[in-house]
Amino acid sequence: MAVLQLEDITQEFGxxxxxxLVNLAVDEQQIFGIIGPNGAGKTTLFNIITGIYxxxxxxxxxxxxxxxxxSPWNVARIxxxxxxxxxxxxxxxxxxxxxxxxxxxxxxxxFWGCILGLPGERREExxxxxxxxxxxxxxxxxxxxxxxxxxxxxxxxxxxxxxRAMALKPSLLLLDEPAAGMNSTEKTELMDLIWKIRNxxxxxxxxxxxxxxxxxxxxxxxxxxxYGRKIADGSPEEIKNDERVIQSYLGAEA
Amino acid sequence: xxxxxxxxIDPYYLRILMLIGINIILALGLNLIxxxxxxxxxxxxxxxxxxAYTSAIxxxxxxxxxxxxxxxxxxMAALFGFFIGIPTLRLEGDYLAMVxxxxxxxxxxxxxxxEPGGKAVGMSGIPQNTTFLLVWTLxxxxxxxxxxxxxxxxxxxxxxxxxNEIAAEASGINTTRLKVLAFxxxxxxxxxxxxxxxxxxxxxxxxxxxxxxxxxxxxMVVLGGMGSIPGTILGSVILTLLPxxxxxxxxxRLLFYGALLVILMIFRPNGLLGDVRVYxxxxxxxxxxxxxxxxxx
Numbered sequence: 001m002a003v004l005q006l007e008d009i010t011q012e013f014g015x016x017x018x019x020x021l022v023n024l025a026v027d028e029q030q031i032f033g034i035i036g037p038n039g040a041g042k043t044t045l046f047n048i049i050t051g052i053y054x055x056x057x058x059x060x061x062x063x064x065x066x067x068x069x070x071s072p073w074n075v076a077r078i079x080x081x082x083x084x085x086x087x088x089x090x091x092x093x094x095x096x097x098x099x100x101x102x103x104x105x106x107x108x109x110x111f112w113g114c115i116l117g118l119p120g121e122r123r124e125e126x127x128x129x130x131x132x133x134x135x136x137x138x139x140x141x142x143x144x145x146x147x148x149x150x151x152x153x154x155x156x157x158x159x160x161x162x163x164r165a166m167a168l169k170p171s172l173l174l175l176d177e178p179a180a181g182m183n184s185t186e187k188t189e190l191m192d193l194i195w196k197i198r199n200x201x202x203x204x205x206x207x208x209x210x211x212x213x214x215x216x217x218x219x220x221x222x223x224x225x226x227y228g229r230k231i232a233d234g235s236p237e238e239i240k241n242d243e244r245v246i247q248s249y250l251g252a253e254a
Numbered sequence: 255x256x257x258x259x260x261x262x263i264d265p266y267y268l269r270i271l272m273l274i275g276i277n278i279i280l281a282l283g284l285n286l287i288x289x290x291x292x293x294x295x296x297x298x299x300x301x302x303x304x305x306a307y308t309s310a311i312x313x314x315x316x317x318x319x320x321x322x323x324x325x326x327x328x329x330m331a332a333l334f335g336f337f338i339g340i341p342t343l344r345l346e347g348d349y350l351a352m353v354x355x356x357x358x359x360x361x362x363x364x365x366x367x368x369e370p371g372g373k374a375v376g377m378s379g380i381p382q383n384t385t386f387l388l389v390w391t392l393x394x395x396x397x398x399x400x401x402x403x404x405x406x407x408x409x410x411x412x413x414x415x416x417x418n419e420i421a422a423e424a425s426g427i428n429t430t431r432l433k434v435l436a437f438x439x440x441x442x443x444x445x446x447x448x449x450x451x452x453x454x455x456x457x458x459x460x461x462x463x464x465x466x467x468x469x470x471x472x473x474m475v476v477l478g479g480m481g482s483i484p485g486t487i488l489g490s491v492i493l494t495l496l497p498x499x500x501x502x503x504x505x506x507r508l509l510f511y512g513a514l515l516v517i518l519m520i521f522r523p524n525g526l527l528g529d530v531r532v533y534x535x536x537x538x539x540x541x542x543x544x545x546x547x548x549x550x551x
Contacts, residue, residue, distance in 0.1 A: 090417035105426015114406035
């Protein structure tokens with residue numbers, strides 16, 4: 001059964017049609033990849049799913065919620081976590097706090113609880129710390145937990161973004177170019193991490209990525225966008241051999 | 255207590271200590287809005303005057319007990335903060351600064367024409383109920399609660415809004431709601447400080463709460479370090495003392511004051527205590543305990 005379903009999504013910016021009648025269905029616990037040349041509309045698609053843009057036409061359905069008019073924080077609270085293509089961390093907060101902020105959407109403590117340190121708030125804080133430390137161990141940043149986020153290396157920042165998104169306990173994780181700027185060792189580690197997250201925590205993962213090796217290796221299904229249109233959809237094998245994909249994106253000799 | 259203190263401390267110094275305490279409360283309110291949540295407010299003195307006038311009118315003309323009028327003044331400022339925050343906090347940066355300046359001006363002009371507040375002459379004969387003990391007890395309470403708030407789910411969300419609003423929303427933070435909350439809480443502290451000020455100074459005039467007062471409070475937050483409680487306290491202490499210490503240079507006072515601020519901003523652009531937070535100091539101790547383990551990594 002599809003967890004996330006996009007039906008005839010269209011997005012227009014002035015006269016420009018960034019997305020044109022795109023249909024997608026992402027199944028539960030699938031690792032789903034979206035590829036395509038620059039400007040094909042991949043990040044726009046992410047911004048529509050997470051409520052940053054309101055689509056001009058079509059429907060976004062997640063489980064039994066219609067996301068079209070939901071605000072970004074609401075989308076996060078129903079269980080969609082995301083990372084950003086151009087890293088957006090809380091630079092002047094510690095690594096630990098970055099992940100703790102990530103759990104905001106699943107927290108309950110209100111103003112009086114926070115200001116007076118009521119018992120419920122204390123219990124919640126303790127649980128958040130435990131969860132945060134586990135997540136930091138998972139992404140290998142536990143030893144750097146007191147560093148400011150902007151002191152981290154590029155690859156580490158990308159992993160921190162994943163940990164922060166995971167703190168929301170999402171059932172769907174959107175990764176926007178998670179491997180950008182990583183070297184090949186880091187990329188291998190990232191692949192292991194994505195697998196691990198999916199297998200251990202039973203998440204559905206939707207990712208945009210340019211690194212073909214990574215996409216072909218970890219994705220179970222791939223959709224290809226070109227000029228805002230979906231030109232192909234299928235298993236990595238099918239995509240590799242699709243005439244139109246080879247022409248527009250992979251290159252003739254591939 | 256105050257009678258006892260005045261036997262040992264020169265009244266002039268006692269007065270400065272009182273003003274430092276009141277300024278700490280005012281500046282911590284602004285720190286919550288501008289330093290922590292990153293919403294540039296340049297009209298903090300407007301909220302302060304709401305607290306000052308409300309509490310003064312209540313205790314002088316309606317005979318309210320002091321504590322009740324103090325609380326009512328703070329609540330009045332918070333109420334205005336809330337209703338002004340809802341439409342304006344959707345604005346960003348410069349626009350918000352403009353709106354807050356405008357609001358503070360409206361309040362000032364309102365009190366200039368407000369009969370029960372004595373119009374331009376102001377109010378005098380306000381009972382001097384603000385004691386040294388009260389001010390500094392309130393300072394301690396405000397600092398403790400503030401520190402607790404900033405190291406909690408909501409406090410972290412405030413910082414997150416300042417650091418990156420889009421990422422904050424993607425973490426499930428209802429940014430509009432929390433900005434209004436920070437603005438309301440900060441205005442409450444402005445009103446509280448205003449009430450204390452009115453009941454200490456004996457008399458208040460609309461021009462005591464003008465644009466310059468707002469800027470002075472903003473300077474305390476920026477000089478000490480945006481978002482830092484120890485920084486804001488330090489900034490309040492320095493900027494309350496500085497004009498007093500510069501009295502020797504008489505009419506060149508403001509010149510020196512300005513020059514010092516420029517120099518400080520060149521050498522410490524993040525403020526004196528940068529982003530030092532109470533919780534960061536605690537953290538340093540935590541790090542020391544595991545020092546040997548850390549160096550082996």
